[in-house]
Amino acid sequence: MNDHSSRTSEDLSGPMKIRKMTLADLAQVVAIDQVSFSLPWPERSFHFELTENEASRCWVVESEGRVVAMLVGWFVIDDIHIATFATHPDFRRQGIGEKLLSHVLRTARGEGALTSFLEVREGNLAAQEMYRKFGYVVSGRREHYYNDNGEAAILMTLGSLADFDASIETKLPSETP
Ligand SMILES: CC(C)(COP(=O)(O)OP(=O)(O)OC[C@H]1O[C@@H](n2cnc3c(N)ncnc32)[C@H](O)[C@@H]1OP(=O)(O)O)[C@@H](O)C(=O)NCCC(=O)NCCS
Numbered sequence: 001m002n003d004h005s006s007r008t009s010e011d012l013s014g015p016m017k018i019r020k021m022t023l024a025d026l027a028q029v030v031a032i033d034q035v036s037f038s039l040p041w042p043e044r045s046f047h048f049e050l051t052e053n054e055a056s057r058c059w060v061v062e063s064e065g066r067v068v069a070m071l072v073g074w075f076v077i078d079d080i081h082i083a084t085f086a087t088h089p090d091f092r093r094q095g096i097g098e099k100l101l102s103h104v105l106r107t108a109r110g111e112g113a114l115t116s117f118l119e120v121r122e123g124n125l126a127a128q129e130m131y132r133k134f135g136y137v138v139s140g141r142r143e144h145y146y147n148d149n150g151e152a153a154i155l156m157t158l159g160s161l162a163d164f165d166a167s168i169e170t171k172l173p174s175e176t177p
Helices: 022-038 043-050 096-111 123-133
Strands: 016-020 056-063 065-076 081-086 114-121 137-143 151-158
Touching: 016 043, 016 096, 022 056, 022 065, 022 081, 043 056, 056 081, 056 096, 065 096, 081 096, 096 123, 114 123, 123 151
Parallel strands: 081 114
Antiparallel strands: 016 056, 056 065, 065 081, 114 151, 137 151
């Protein structure tokens, strides 16, 4: 993860909206991805997810017309796999990631998902901490998973979407269309 600690965080003053990602969001989504990951996805990957991959569930959080977070999930059989997920560095630690993940898990559960699975870099303790709050547990490890630095991937599984932390659910934003 990149270090943006020297940058000034922005506060969310207006209402926050969680909605499906559209092609019009692509530039902002790609920009968030590029400042968030050392191996960002090319734009064509997000395009594919939005236009061709029927398993994809693509979401953004919008505040005052600006995309501040994004998540792509893959719905496979009864599992929602978190494929990529980031909050813009200027908007982190304001609960946005948690609200977005909650929304995605709850929506996937409504579609019939029973479990959730993801890979996270071994050194990405912030993300691991967030996933732990939701009840994800470490379920495996893949050595030398990431091409840029050979870092291992930690596999995390949320075994039962029915049980994801009730205290987190109480903080959910109201539904948006
Ligand atoms: C991981 C990420 C999506 C979290 O987004 P966010 O909007 O900042 O998350 P939230 O503010 O909702 O934080 C939720 C919880 O995550 C944990 N967390 C988030 N950032 C953290 C940090 N820097 N250090 C420790 N814990 C952290 C905390 O438990 C936090 O809850 P708290 O603020 O009540 O302590 C964001 O840091 C990010 O985009 N990182 C880069 C991309 C990435 O790593 N994505 C995940 C790939 S698997």
